Amino acid sequence: MAKAPVLTPRADDFPRWYQDLISKAELADNGPVRGTxxxxxxxxxxxxxxxxELDGRIKAAGxxxxxxxxxxxxxxxxxxxEHVEGFAPELAVVTxxxxxxxxxPAVVRPTSETVVNASFAKWVQSHRDLPLLINQxxxxxxxxxxxxxxxRTSEFLWQEGHTAHATYEDARDFAAHIHEHVYGEFMETVLAMDLVRGRKTPKERFAGAINTLTLEGMMGDGKALQMGTSHELGQNFAKAFGTRYLSKEGTQEYVWQTSWGSTTRMVGALVMMHGDDHGLRVPPRLAPVQAVVLAIKGDEAVLAKVREIGDRLTAAGVRVQVDDRTDTPFGRRAVDWELKGVPVRIEVGPRDLESGTAMLARRIPGGKEPVSMDALASLVPRVLEEDQDRLLEESRERRASRTSDVASIAEAAEVAAAGGWARIPWSELGPEGEARLAEQSVTVRCLVAEDGSVPQSDDAPGTVALVARSY
Amino acid sequence: MAKAPVLTPRADDFPRWYQDLISKAELADNGPVRGTxxxxxxxxxxxxxxxxELDGRIKAAGxxxxxxxxxxxxxxxxxxxEHVEGFAPELAVVTxxxxxxxxxPAVVRPTSETVVNASFAKWVQSHRDLPLLINQxxxxxxxxxxxxxxxRTSEFLWQEGHTAHATYEDARDFAAHIHEHVYGEFMETVLAMDLVRGRKTPKERFAGAINTLTLEGMMGDGKALQMGTSHELGQNFAKAFGTRYLSKEGTQEYVWQTSWGSTTRMVGALVMMHGDDHGLRVPPRLAPVQAVVLAIKGDEAVLAKVREIGDRLTAAGVRVQVDDRTDTPFGRRAVDWELKGVPVRIEVGPRDLESGTAMLARRIPGGKEPVSMDALASLVPRVLEEDQDRLLEESRERRASRTSDVASIAEAAEVAAAGGWARIPWSELGPEGEARLAEQSVTVRCLVAEDGSVPQSDDAPGTVALVARSY
Known part of the structure; x- marks a missing residue:
């Protein structure tokens, strides 16, 4: 008789699978106030x-x-x-x-452009104070x-960057730098996610921005998720708050600004991008625990060995946890680590001590095999790098296989409804087509140039709209 | 003619000096909503x-x-x-x-014991789930x-720990461990602060606790500041929220809990404990920038040299910033670093290149002298350790010289009014004497045992009350 699966299979009910995984891998619970x-x-x-990982990259960006x-x-x-129009329906108000x-009344910040500009207007006096580059x-x-x-939670955690620049070009370039070299680089190399970089259509822009750059990921069911955005704010907030500087020429000028954010939503993306029917699979470079060393039974010799292996792997630069909770059945612990997606499990029992081998289970490709204990310290770091690459490759293949070029709005809607992404010339779709797709819960995720780069404007020739259902 | 001081001298007006320093060293501003x-x-x-520093110690505590x-x-x-009685007057309410x-309506958390217990009541089932040790x-x-x-700000940042234990003794010991080995150790070895460890009187306890342990520091004007507290919550919240576990014996038992917090108030304490009339003095082990290397002028050779010295000090494990903003006058930059309290300044000008020496200015003892550039990488780490010790020693001497043993309530009030701390037998003072002192804005900061240790109860024989004015 087959065991009941721990999680609802993804193919049966993807949202239910997601909920099961979040709960059983002990990632999060609902809070008492609705949506928290x-x-x-x-x-x-x-x-x-x-x-x-992000904090280091943000500081490196200055x-x-x-x-x-x-x-x-x-x-x-x-x-x-525009800002108040966008955020008014979502505000929590302290009366x-x-x-x-x-x-x-005071609102609980939905984002901080306004209160940041109240400070920037005081801090920025001269062109010498620019660029002003702040993150929170x-x-x-x-x-x-x-x-x-x-x-989608009523409260979430994030970082929000806010910058002020002397010129439009400097602000534009900084927003693009964050988009590509902070978010793009982090998400690809650490989160092992293949993402599309593009610009939002005017309809999908941040409320108050003149341009929004986005990174869009394809989840396991083919829907899209917005992973992080970087906005050019122009001088909109500067004019609203009087954020000006004395230029080299002695004139008073409004600053040019950017803002950019990434959130705890990335944890949800990790689940939906890399999870399978057995649970989460955490990319090794991200994983807080890269390898868990499990004692199958509580013999003193076994416990001593798992600790020894743990120490050796730690010395080899691996983030290790030793699981010696042998009062909990081994099978239950193994399933738990599988649910939590720890990349490598090393299992040690009494018989392994004689043979000098341990079972090495790899969460990402799956499967396990006996390996020499002496080889672990050199083998595990290599396996982790291999599996990091494998996850990225899987995400590349999924997107490539589920993305189609289409010529009409009807075809685009059809592809999206079937769990794929459609590419359609923006000149074909346009704001009217975008509105028609929205009636079928299909959105333009972003605009991209023919060569895959980010278009410099909405109407650059050859711009393609990427169309999908989304979270 | 003497230059006007950058800050109001401490002796003239300590609160004004504090405000000047916070503003001129660019530590903080007032927010637009009152008190933020x-x-x-x-x-x-x-x-x-x-x-x-704290996060590492909290994790090491489990x-x-x-x-x-x-x-x-x-x-x-x-x-x-008791909890609601204590916090109701301070709540911000989202309606x-x-x-x-x-x-x-929802309240914006003033502290999280209640919402944490709503989760703990779900997470804790068996004695195997205990102790549950969480920090936020x-x-x-x-x-x-x-x-x-x-x-004192309407919003502040902090960490709050919340734990659940099977027994009273385990909870008591954990609260004491945090008090001594997380807070006490961090504040003494990193913040260079000599602090009194004691227990609060029933009147001064956290709302809902059965015991509050505290660390009290003496500020530059002799007033006391509470630096961090660790509470034994007994079973008060467990009973209110039904946080129970199945014991080994098969009975349902309420957990015993602790909570403990330390806040951005520590930044204020740093200023008031170590600041002088020239600005802040940051203990080297804490300092984000331990040494700043200043180019006096913008010659290429000077700029190359300050960068080289910066690299060499970084290699020696020093947190360094190179100040090559030579379009700002040198004097203004030097005053700014002095205000900000960076422990070591290394000043390099064109003439220093010939002599192979640089000026080494030490913020903590004051003064500067020429030193060989080649000696810097070995000298600076030694100087930083010396000056770390010096700050702690200064704070010890201040407290020792301003603390008096007294026998009567009148004397205690007198000592406190003069900017000192009074030690008086708790059997002499008692809750009635405490109430009388409160009329003169003097409080019992904590109870200590005769030997300086923390008393196990309020009425342990020989308990001494430490009495002072406070922030």
């Missing part, structure tokens, strides 16, 4: 690794971390007309503080009517 | 270093990071009677979300009527 989320230690460990207040005067939001009704790690609240853990 | 704070990059850099929601149903707060009035890095909001940057 409790991030459990294993899920938070994934986020911490994302933070470490930005410094700072912190701006959670609560923003409601009137600030209204200073930039009482310290037992009294507030004179002016924070929580934000956007009221969510159809929440889904990590993907 | 913008933490500027240099101030945030200090906080990031504190986070790194706790894992997780994240709980910002918004808590209002009804949760009322489940523990509207997504454009609608909420059925139940987050922002909290407590409405503040008399805000002061870093010390």
């Amino acid at each position: 989320m409790v991030i459990r230690p294993y899920g938070y460990g994934l986020w911490e690794r994302m933070q470490q 930005a410094q971390n700072a912190y701006f207040p959670l609560l923003i005067p409601q009137s600030y939001l209204t200073k930039e007309a 009482h503080g310290g037992g009294k009704e507030l004179e002016e 790690w924070a929580n934000v609240v956007r009221w969510e009517l159809r929440p889904r853990l990590f993907l | 704070m913008v933490i500027r990059p240099y101030g945030y850099g200090l906080w990031e270093r504190m986070q790194q 706790a894992q990071n997780a994240y709980f929601p910002l918004l808590i149903p209002q009804s949760y707060l009322t489940k523990e009677a 509207h979300g997504g454009g609608k009035e909420l059925e139940e 890095w987050a922002n909290v909001v407590r409405w503040e009527l008399r805000p002061r940057l870093f010390l």
Whole structure:
């Protein structure tokens, strides 16, 4: 008799599989206020690794971390007309503080362009103060009517970058640098994700931006997920808040700005991009635990050996956890590590001590085989690199096999409905076609140039629209 | 003619000096909503270093990071009677979300015991799940009527630990471990602060705790500041939320809990503990920048040399910044680094190139002298260690010289009013004497045993009350 699967199979019900995995791998729970989320230690460990990797890249790009207040005067939001229109429906509003009704309600930040500009307007005086490159790690609240853990939650964690530049060109180039060299590079090399870089259509832009660059990933069911965005804000917020500088020529000029964000949604993407019917598969370069060394039974000799192997792998630069909880059945622990997607499991039992071998289970390609214990310290780092590449390659193949070039709106809708991505000339689709697709819950994920690069404008000749259903 | 001082001298007006320093060293600004704070990059850099050091120690103590929601149903707060009484006056309340009035208002977390217990009640089933050791890095909001940057702000950043244990003894020991081996050790060895460890009186305990352990520091003006607290929560929250476990004996038992926190207030303490009339003095082990290498002028040879020295010091394990902004006058930059309290400045001008020496300025003891450039890589790490010790020693001497043993309440009040700390037998003072002192804005900072250790109960024989004015 076959065992009941731990998770609902993806082919049966992808959303249910996702929910099962998030719960059984102990990534997150629902919080008590509708749409909020409790991030459990294993899920938070994934986020911490994302933070470490991104933070280093953000600092290398020249930005410094700072912190701006959670609560923003409601009137600030209204200073930039498109911005308030975009965010008003999602705001959480504090009306009482310290037992009294507030004179002016405060909104819980949905994003910080407004409150950041209130500071920038004070900090920026001269062209010598530019560029001003700031990043913040924070929580934000956007009221969510159809929440889904990590993907759409009323509160989420993110980093938001905010910069001010002397010229349009400098701001444009910086937004593009973050898009490609911070987000793109991190997501491809660490998250092992093949992503499309493009620009959003005017309809899909950030509220208040003049251009939004995006990275779009294809999930296991063929739907798209927006992974991170980098915005050119033009001078919209600078004019609303009076953020100006004295130029070399002695004139007062408004700054040019960017903002850019990536969020805990990336944890959800990790699940939907790399997960399989047995659970999560964590890319080795991201994994908080790259290898777990399991004692099958609690003999002293076995426990001593797993600790010894753990130490040797640690010395070889591997992030290791020793699992010596032998009062829990081995099978249950093995399934748990499989669910959590730890790339390598090394299993050691009493008989292995005699043979000098251990079972090496590889989560990403699957399968296990006995290997010499002495070879582990050189073998495991190699296996981890191989499996990192394998995940990226799988994500490349999925996108390539499920993307089609089409010539008509009807064909685009059909491809998207079948769980694929359609490429259609933007000159063919246009804002009207975009609106028609939206009626069928199909969106333009982004615009790309024929050669796969990011178009410099919406109407650059040869621009292609990438069309899909999305999360 | 003497130059006007950059800061109001401490002796003239300590609070004004503090405010001047926070502003001129670019640590923080006021936010637009009353009581909130913008933490500027240099101030945030200090906080990031504190986070790194504390996070490592918290993990070494066995706790894992997780994240709980910002918004808590209002009804949760009322489940523990003392807790709601303590926090109700400080709550910020969200009444509207997504454009609608909420059925139940949500409070912005002032602390997370309630929402954490809602999760713990689900996660803890068996004695095998204990101890459960969780930490969270987050922002909290407590409405503040008399805000002061870093010390009392309506929003602040902190870590809050929350743990559940099978027995009273295990919880008590863990709270004590955090108090001594995480907070005490970090603050003494990294922040260079001499602190008194003690227990709070019943009046000063955390709302909902059965015991609060504290670390109290003496600031430059002799007032006390609470630096971090570790609470034994008993079974108060466990009973309010039904957090129970199946014991080995097969009975259902309530868990015993702890919580413990340290906040951005530590940045304020750093200023008030170690600052002088020229600005901040950052303990070398904490300092994001331990040594700055300044080019006095913009000659190519000078710029090449400061970069070379920077590289050599980096290789020697020093956190270095090269200041080659020679379009800003040297004097202004030197004053700025002095304000920011960077422990070591190395100044290089054209004449130094010939002599092979550079000026080495030490911020902590003060003064500067020429040293051989070749000696810097071995000299600077030694100087940093010396100056770390020196700061701790200064803080020890201040406390020793300003603490007096007294026998009466009147004397205690007198000592406190003069900017000192008084030690008085708790049997002499008691809750009534504590109330009388409170009328003169003097508080019992903590109870200590005669030998300086932490008393196991409020009425242990020989317990001494430490009495002072405080921030």
